[in-house]
Amino acid sequence: MKVALDAMGGDFAPAVTVEGAVETINESEDIDIVLVGDEPSIKRELSGKRFPLNRLHIKHASQTVGMDEPALAAVRKKKDSSIRKAVELVRSQDADAVVSAGHSGVAMAISLLLLGASKGVERPAIATLMPTLKRPFILVDAGANVDCAPKNLLQFALMGNAYCRAMFSNPEPKVALLSIGEEDTKGNLLTKETFKLLKDSEMRFIGNIEGKDIFSGDADVVVCDGFIGNIVLKTSEGLAEVIMKMLKREIAEVAAGRIAYLLMKPALKNFKKKTDYAEYGGAPLLGINGTCIISHGRSSSKAIRNALKVASEFSRKKVYGAITEEIEAYQVRPGSV
Amino acid sequence: MKVALDAMGGDFAPAVTVEGAVETINESEDIDIVLVGDEPSIKRELSGKRFPLNRLHIKHASQTVGMDEPALAAVRKKKDSSIRKAVELVRSQDADAVVSAGHSGVAMAISLLLLGASKGVERPAIATLMPTLKRPFILVDAGANVDCAPKNLLQFALMGNAYCRAMFSNPEPKVALLSIGEEDTKGNLLTKETFKLLKDSEMRFIGNIEGKDIFSGDADVVVCDGFIGNIVLKTSEGLAEVIMKMLKREIAEVAAGRIAYLLMKPALKNFKKKTDYAEYGGAPLLGINGTCIISHGRSSSKAIRNALKVASEFSRKKVYGAITEEIEAYQVRPGSV
Numbered sequence: 001m002k003v004a005l006d007a008m009g010g011d012f013a014p015a016v017t018v019e020g021a022v023e024t025i026n027e028s029e030d031i032d033i034v035l036v037g038d039e040p041s042i043k044r045e046l047s048g049k050r051f052p053l054n055r056l057h058i059k060h061a062s063q064t065v066g067m068d069e070p071a072l073a074a075v076r077k078k079k080d081s082s083i084r085k086a087v088e089l090v091r092s093q094d095a096d097a098v099v100s101a102g103h104s105g106v107a108m109a110i111s112l113l114l115l116g117a118s119k120g121v122e123r124p125a126i127a128t129l130m131p132t133l134k135r136p137f138i139l140v141d142a143g144a145n146v147d148c149a150p151k152n153l154l155q156f157a158l159m160g161n162a163y164c165r166a167m168f169s170n171p172e173p174k175v176a177l178l179s180i181g182e183e184d185t186k187g188n189l190l191t192k193e194t195f196k197l198l199k200d201s202e203m204r205f206i207g208n209i210e211g212k213d214i215f216s217g218d219a220d221v222v223v224c225d226g227f228i229g230n231i232v233l234k235t236s237e238g239l240a241e242v243i244m245k246m247l248k249r250e251i252a253e254v255a256a257g258r259i260a261y262l263l264m265k266p267a268l269k270n271f272k273k274k275t276d277y278a279e280y281g282g283a284p285l286l287g288i289n290g291t292c293i294i295s296h297g298r299s300s301s302k303a304i305r306n307a308l309k310v311a312s313e314f315s316r317k318k319v320y321g322a323i324t325e326e327i328e329a330y331q332v333r334p335g336s337v
Numbered sequence: 338m339k340v341a342l343d344a345m346g347g348d349f350a351p352a353v354t355v356e357g358a359v360e361t362i363n364e365s366e367d368i369d370i371v372l373v374g375d376e377p378s379i380k381r382e383l384s385g386k387r388f389p390l391n392r393l394h395i396k397h398a399s400q401t402v403g404m405d406e407p408a409l410a411a412v413r414k415k416k417d418s419s420i421r422k423a424v425e426l427v428r429s430q431d432a433d434a435v436v437s438a439g440h441s442g443v444a445m446a447i448s449l450l451l452l453g454a455s456k457g458v459e460r461p462a463i464a465t466l467m468p469t470l471k472r473p474f475i476l477v478d479a480g481a482n483v484d485c486a487p488k489n490l491l492q493f494a495l496m497g498n499a500y501c502r503a504m505f506s507n508p509e510p511k512v513a514l515l516s517i518g519e520e521d522t523k524g525n526l527l528t529k530e531t532f533k534l535l536k537d538s539e540m541r542f543i544g545n546i547e548g549k550d551i552f553s554g555d556a557d558v559v560v561c562d563g564f565i566g567n568i569v570l571k572t573s574e575g576l577a578e579v580i581m582k583m584l585k586r587e588i589a590e591v592a593a594g595r596i597a598y599l600l601m602k603p604a605l606k607n608f609k610k611k612t613d614y615a616e617y618g619g620a621p622l623l624g625i626n627g628t629c630i631i632s633h634g635r636s637s638s639k640a641i642r643n644a645l646k647v648a649s650e651f652s653r654k655k656v657y658g659a660i661t662e663e664i665e666a667y668q669v670r671p672g673s674v
Contacts, residue, residue, distance in 0.1 A: 143517065146524065146525040146526075147525045178568065180480065180483065180563075180564055180568060185407075187483065188483040189483075191564075210571050211567070211568040211569070211570070211572030211574070212575035212578075215575050215579040225525075226517075227517055227524070227525045227528075227565075228564075228565060228568060230548070231547075231568075231569065232548070232568065232572055233548070234517075234548030234549040235549070235569055236576050238547075238550060238551060238553070239552055239576055240576065240580060241552075245470060246608055246611065246612070247584075247604070250605070250607045250608045250611075251604040253604065253607070254600075254604045256600040257601065260596075260597045260598075260604070263591075263596055263597035263600070264594065264597035264598070266591045266592075267584070267590065267591045267594060267597070268584075268587070270587045270590070270591070271583055271584055271587045274583065275583070
């Protein structure tokens with residue numbers, strides 16, 4: 001298993017990407033890594049680190065895409081960018097998967113451009129794991145597509161369903177549609193039409209789910225358009241951060257607050273571990289011909305490590321093949337859209 | 338100041354509504370209340386309670402709208418429902434404002450039907466306060482309108498702006514548009530068009546705001562369509578609840594967790610107070626000819642008490658007049674939509 005890592009992608013690259021790669025090589029025997037990016041910088045980061053030389057490779061790329069660059073220009077003009085070179089390795093079958101914590105719009109666009117959408121897929125989507133009281137659920141689309149048709153949401157559901165089955169060995173995932181009321185008459189034009197398509201599908205569709213219920217863990221796959229998905233994801237991230245800040249402030253202000261804080265520190269640490277995006281390591285792009293994992297721009301070396309593992313597993317379990325099969329199986333059903 | 342309270346509205350009515358009304362009467366000298374609903378039930382709840390008799394009135398209504406009833410049927414058929422009778426008191430100027438913790442869709446529809454939209458307002462909207470690290474911000478629309486045009490969002494912004502100025506004495510509120518990136522090119526078709534309208538308005542428009550930044554407290558008014566607003570509101574509510582549950586679970590599992598929990602209990606209480614919806618008391622319907630406050634279905638007597646205060650203040654400060662002026666001022670601007 002060989003994974004191409006965009007060594008220059010992310011707020012703390014190449015330091016954390018190289019560190020994450022080295023840790024992964026030393027931990028897992030079955031992953032080889034190609035660090036793609038500016039060779040001198042990568043070599044500088046590697047100096048002094050110990051790792052099996054034959055399993056860590058460098059592929060030089062002379063350009064880097066900044067986090068805030070206009071996506072279109074970066075895709076068109078930077079033909080020698082680290083993210084592009086990394087995806088090219090997948091296309092030429094010199095790597096099995098690609099991981100990038102860089103500009104997510106550019107990573108998506110280049111993956112789609114070079115690898116192509118899976119047969120029958122109109123729009124690839126991002127699938128993010130979100131923690132709940134029980135096991136995490138898959139939010140799809142988490143930000144790839146802003147204006148969607150009902151058919152797109154149906155495909156997001158089919159892809160999320162196949163991903164959940166193949167990746168997490170869940171034989172019959174519970175699929176829900178994010179809306180503003182449980183009844184099928186509640187929602188906007190898009191969700192009301194999508195509801196019918198999901199109800200007629202062969203998936204285990206459990207109906208609409210409201211924002212307040214997604215974290216209960218009753219749905220395995222939650223479907224929405226990418227605009228809403230991104231807002232839900234970012235709002236949750238922001239709120240969780242603010243709640244912890246507010247709580248710490250309140251604790252600091254009460255008598256014995258400092259002692260309480262010290263006593264509960266291990267609990268806070270466990271809580272953080274369970275809710276930290278770094279634990280999930282990255283979000284796969286569903287519906288392209290290959291394995292592409294998008295990581296958080298603020299990825300730590302741990303997040304990179306976990307993203308590399310997700311990439312390896314996604315590829316090994318042939319998740320993108322399962323997605324193509326799911327989409328094709330739906331296409332041939334009588335009465336399908 | 339006289340407020341009509343839908344005594345039968347909410348999950349715990351009429352017990353908590355009557356209790357909230359009595360507490361309010363005893364606390365505030367300038368609010369009179371009309372309890373609207375089933376007279377025998379209300380009298381039963383009142384028995385044994387002490388309050389100035391001349392400031393608490395009962396208006397009998399023979400019907401009650403259930404929380405899960407189809408809205409359209411309830412509006413059309415239940416001509417003697419408590420919520421309808423309560424709104425009628427505002428229409429006939431026998432009350433200055435109405436508060437309901439019942440079926441919010443029905444409360445909105447009846448308010449619009451009986452009181453009418455303010456001049457120039459195409460669609461009234463719900464404005465909810467959400468806590469942040471600094472002062473709370475106004476989320477508008479929080480759920481009244483699911484499929485919106487750019488002009489509707491512009492009006493939500495104008496109404497939120499006027500509400501913030503008149504109600505919270507904020508001379509120049511910072512207005513932001515909820516989207517998926519800060520640049521004006523980011524967003525969906527609706528927000529991109531709305532962005533232009535807001536930029537051309539005379540409001541202090543600070544641009545797009547992402548989900549992760551709304552809780553930082555940098556915007557005073559955050560604008561979005563009601564589908565997204567409702568999802569943001571409910572997701573935040575659900576997440577905050579789950580975070581507290583997860584934290585408590587983690588605290589219970591570490592050594593000395595119990596002691597830590599006891600020591601930090603006052604802090605948790607303060608935190609809850611700052612984030613509890615009950616403290617905000619209810620969300621006004623902006624853009625109708627009158628004062629209508631929608632409260633949470635799970636309202637406690639404290640939430641009812643605060644909603645009654647919000648209603649009284651909203652009416653006293655003539656917020657709905659300020660909204661009409663804001664909408665009219667925009668209409669006459671050259672080049673306005």
